[in-house]
Amino acid sequence: MTVSPDPWPAGVPAWADITVTDLGPTQRFYGGLLGWQLSVGGPETGGYVTATAGGHVVAGLRVADVPQAAGWCVYLATDDVAAAVARAVEAGATVVAGPSTVLHLCRTALLADPTGALVGLWESGTHTGWELTDAPGAFVWAEQMSHDPAAARRFYTALFGYEQQDMSAPDFTYTSLAVGGTPAVGIGGYGPGAGDVPAAWTWYVAVEDADAVAPRVAELGGEVVSGPEDTPYGRMLLVRGPAGEVLALLQTPDDDLVA
Structure with missing residues (x-):
């Protein structure tokens, strides 16, 4: 078990989240299967849902009105998301979203790598990603x-x-x-x-x-x-x-x- 409040080193997975249109079934599934406790953030977060295990933050869920492709997005840590995006594009990636600043919490971007897989980038602010692994x-x-x-x-x-x-x-x-x-x-x-x-x-x-x-x-x-x-x-x-x-x-x- 690793409990860490510090930013994860560049290249190490730091977070995962998913966008769903109906939180109910997803909450029942992961709560019952993994024992996650889910808490909904305030309006300033767009209602972003944080999952915890053993009192530690482990994942996120986003609720959207428009259906999106189902799938967990894995975010890799970076010290500088803008610089990482520039390197990624030079290496053959396509920018899907961002870089975006999420309050004081983090800066993120979403890429499609050269094989077509979606991957996120995570630059920590006060939110360093998952606290427990x-x-x-x-x-x-x-x-x-x-x-x-x-x-x-x-x-x-x-x-x-x-x-x-x-x-x-x-x-x-x-x-x-x-x-x-x-x-x-x-x-x-x-x-x-x-x-x-x-x-x-x-x-x-x-x-x-x-x-x-x-x-x-x-x-x-x-x-x-x-x-x-x-x-x-x-x-x-x-x-x-x-x-x-x-x-x-x-x-x-x-x-x-x-x-």
Whole structure:
């Protein structure tokens, strides 16, 4: 478990949020599945909803009148969002939104990377992103998957200067990108059976017991896409929430996860 009030280092995932048109089903789903407590911000925040786990901020939800593509947006930390946007555009990204200043809280931007995956940038103000990681209900990992992992790897390494570790195997392409020697994110390639699945970022949320969580997914209005299954990093399942969003739930080994 990591509890941090400080800004996350550049290139490290700092936040994730989602935009939905109906908060009710989303609140019931994540509250029941992950134990999140949701609080609605004041008018100055546009009604932005903050999720907490164990009293610590872990994610955000935005309510919009106009339907948007369902999906969690993963934000990577940066010390200077404007400079990061400029580097990203030079490396082949398209600016979708921003840079924008959100009160005194943060500055953000939304990009489409060269493979088409949406990714956010997060420059901390008084809001430094999630306060808790590697604990039940909190962030534990994030990865970008596409049909062109080489292009994705080049882009993100140009953006943040990551150190690369090739973890590929036969019929499996994957690179771990590290900051200061610590793994930060993963870049992977879809297998031959993936079809036309679009490039996307997925974030992993820690759970205490993947097998106990799995049957509750449908009860709470979601769907189990795959798993639970054992992986080298723990027992994982991929789920789809009530707005169509996908996220991964990971039960890490007991010595890695502290409740």
